[in-house]
Amino acid sequence: MGAAVSAWGRRALVALPFGWLAAFFLAPFLIVVAISLAEPRIGVPPYLPLLDWSGGGWPRLQASFANFALLFDDAFYVEAYVQSLAIAGLSTLLCLLIGYPMALAIAGAPERRRSLLLMLVILPFWTSFLIRVYAWMGILKDEGLLNGLLLWLGVIDQPLVILNTGIAVIIGIVYSYLPFMVLPLYATLERHDRTLLEAAADLGARPWRAFLAVTLPLSLPGIAAGSLLVFIPAVGEYVIPDLLGGGDTNMLGKALWEVFSQSRDWPTAAALAVALLAALVLPLALLQRIFRRTEEGG
Amino acid sequence: MTRRSPFVVGMLAFGYAFLYLPIALLMVWSFNDSRLVSVWGGFSTRWYAQLAHDTRFLDAAWLSLRVAAASASLALVLGTCAALALVRVRRFRGRTLFALLIAAPLVMPDVIMGLALLLMFVALEQAIGWPDGRGFLTITLAHATIALCYVTVVVRARLAQTDPSLEEAAQDLGAPPAKAFVLVTLPLLAPALAAGWLLAFTLSLDDVVVAQFVSGPGATTLPIQVMSSVRLGVSPEINALGTVIILVVGAGIAVAWRLLERRGR
Numbered sequence: 165m166g167a168a169v170s171a172w173g174r175r176a177l178v179a180l181p182f183g184w185l186a187a188f189f190l191a192p193f194l195i196v197v198a199i200s201l202a203e204p205r206i207g208v209p210p211y212l213p214l215l216d217w218s219g220g221g222w223p224r225l226q227a228s229f230a231n232f233a234l235l236f237d238d239a240f241y242v243e244a245y246v247q248s249l250a251i252a253g254l255s256t257l258l259c260l261l262i263g264y265p266m267a268l269a270i271a272g273a274p275e276r277r278r279s280l281l282l283m284l285v286i287l288p289f290w291t292s293f294l295i296r297v298y299a300w301m302g303i304l305k306d307e308g309l310l311n312g313l314l315l316w317l318g319v320i321d322q323p324l325v326i327l328n329t330g331i332a333v334i335i336g337i338v339y340s341y342l343p344f345m346v347l348p349l350y351a352t353l354e355r356h357d358r359t360l361l362e363a364a365a366d367l368g369a370r371p372w373r374a375f376l377a378v379t380l381p382l383s384l385p386g387i388a389a390g391s392l393l394v395f396i397p398a399v400g401e402y403v404i405p406d407l408l409g410g411g412d413t414n415m416l417g418k419a420l421w422e423v424f425s426q427s428r429d430w431p432t433a434a435a436l437a438v439a440l441l442a443a444l445v446l447p448l449a450l451l452q453r454i455f456r457r458t459e460e461g462g
Numbered sequence: 463m464t465r466r467s468p469f470v471v472g473m474l475a476f477g478y479a480f481l482y483l484p485i486a487l488l489m490v491w492s493f494n495d496s497r498l499v500s501v502w503g504g505f506s507t508r509w510y511a512q513l514a515h516d517t518r519f520l521d522a523a524w525l526s527l528r529v530a531a532a533s534a535s536l537a538l539v540l541g542t543c544a545a546l547a548l549v550r551v552r553r554f555r556g557r558t559l560f561a562l563l564i565a566a567p568l569v570m571p572d573v574i575m576g577l578a579l580l581l582m583f584v585a586l587e588q589a590i591g592w593p594d595g596r597g598f599l600t601i602t603l604a605h606a607t608i609a610l611c612y613v614t615v616v617v618r619a620r621l622a623q624t625d626p627s628l629e630e631a632a633q634d635l636g637a638p639p640a641k642a643f644v645l646v647t648l649p650l651l652a653p654a655l656a657a658g659w660l661l662a663f664t665l666s667l668d669d670v671v672v673a674q675f676v677s678g679p680g681a682t683t684l685p686i687q688v689m690s691s692v693r694l695g696v697s698p699e700i701n702a703l704g705t706v707i708i709l710v711v712g713a714g715i716a717v718a719w720r721l722l723e724r725r726g727r
Contacts, residue, residue: 178554182560196581299485397571402573420577
């Protein structure tokens with residue numbers, strides 16, 4: 165820094181975005197936590213205030229963990245929690261299995277082509293998520309393209325039910341979040357010292373052995389970062405389970421929207437949001453550590 | 463498993479097919495005369511003609527474009543300030559909290575962002591009567607909040623590469639700080655600013671979850687309209703609309719990417 169920005173300008177630079185984020189991110193977030201402790205009621209808004217001023221004098225605090233207790237008691241929410249984690253975990257694993265060889269191939273391509281190859285991976289991610297998920301409906305439905313193809317090939321004689329199952333949701337998540345896996349993997353693989361692999365080969369290691377002994381351990385930070393970047397958004401995913409999962413899948417993001425919009429039970433929706441965040445605290449903390457370490461390591 | 467083994471290259475090809483085949487199929491279906499995706503009924507542009515007369519989609523698209531332009535512009539100003547604060551001001555009280563607030567919306571699930579913003583808008587309206595109802599304004603504010611973090615990331619990366627001594631030199635030569643910034647640093651940042659705006663614009667155009675929470679009756683954005691039509695099943699009209707959206711947004715992203723790529727040269 166220095167004399168480049170005047171003292172007044174400096175204060176404005178910090179205050180403007182800081183104030184905005186405090187008002188439109190921090191405050192809403194605290195309100196969610198507050199409402200998750202409030203009692204639901206029928207009316208506008210559909211919850212009771214946390215502070216009851218009706219007694220005169222000091223307000224009475226009416227906070228309770230009843231909404232959270234409900235989440236543990238109701239099989240619907242427990243199932244949503246378990247299924248979210250299971251589907252996100254499986255999808256992450258599949259992303260890794262497809263994304264790792266892709267990242268390896270891009271890192272091995274001639275340097276002038278890498279940028280284009282990478283852009284081809286990123287482009288779909290930025291291009292209308294909703295429409296791309298929708299495209300899978302036409303592929304996966306009972307009279308869809310995949311079944312048509314398999315029937316025509318004679319592999320099956322009855323259409324497979326894929327749409328509106330957990331499998332369709334996993335396909336959708338892998339498809340949507342694959343770029344998140346490929347990018348950090350590429351970033352670590354690209355930096356590797358090729359001479360290490362040559363040394364392994366000189367010492368008589370077969371390619372597979374050299375991969376397991378050299379490439380794989382060195383790319384562990386990329387694997388961790390990529391897996392977290394897929395897992396975290398997948399747990400709270402709403403559009404994919406709604407369009408591809410049908411009534412068969414029950415995930416947290418979808419449950420939250422349904423409780424909010426159909427039952428109009430805002431305190432329970434807020435409690436679900438807090439529970440969803442609680443599931444993500446550990447992965448988020450890990451991600452933060454990895455990023456900090458790679459920043460320090462250059 | 464080496465970098466150029468047939469398996470690895472084959473997986474790369476599979477990966478690209480996996481990423482692009484659904485998009486390609488959607489585009490092909492949009493020209494299919496038949497309503498069925500597994501039957502080719504001949505080439506036809508009738509779904510596009512039908513789309514061009516469907517006021518539901520046209521109205522929704524107009525609202526979406528206005529929200530996207532307004533929120534991207536807001537996010538550009540706020541995100542650029544945030545990037546300047548983080549790179550140029552460096553030390554200030556609350557910097558750790560500030561950095562956390564900038565990073566958090568990037569990883570926060572959309573359902574939480576949407577619910578949190580809605581609950582705040584409702585609480586605000588009860589307390590001070592603003593915002594009056596929900597629609598264009600609330601969706602724009604919500605999108606600007608999320609997009610400002612993306613703009614910050616893009617501008618910050620570019621700013622870290624520009625040399626502050628250039629601006630200082632201009633000041634030594636007598637330019638006031640504001641003028642030195644506008645004449646020296648701003649042109650250097652221009653590609654990142656354009657890319658940041660385009661990213662913010664497409665993010666807004668694409669968002670359905672947050673918009674669904676913070677919009678009110680009468681304010682239907684294009685993704686909300688698409689979502690409610692799509693719940694009823696596959697329709698050729700949506701295939702045509704999807705093709706248009708993907709081509710427009712894809713072009714925007716390709717331009718943004720080129721702008722960011724140029725920095726090294």
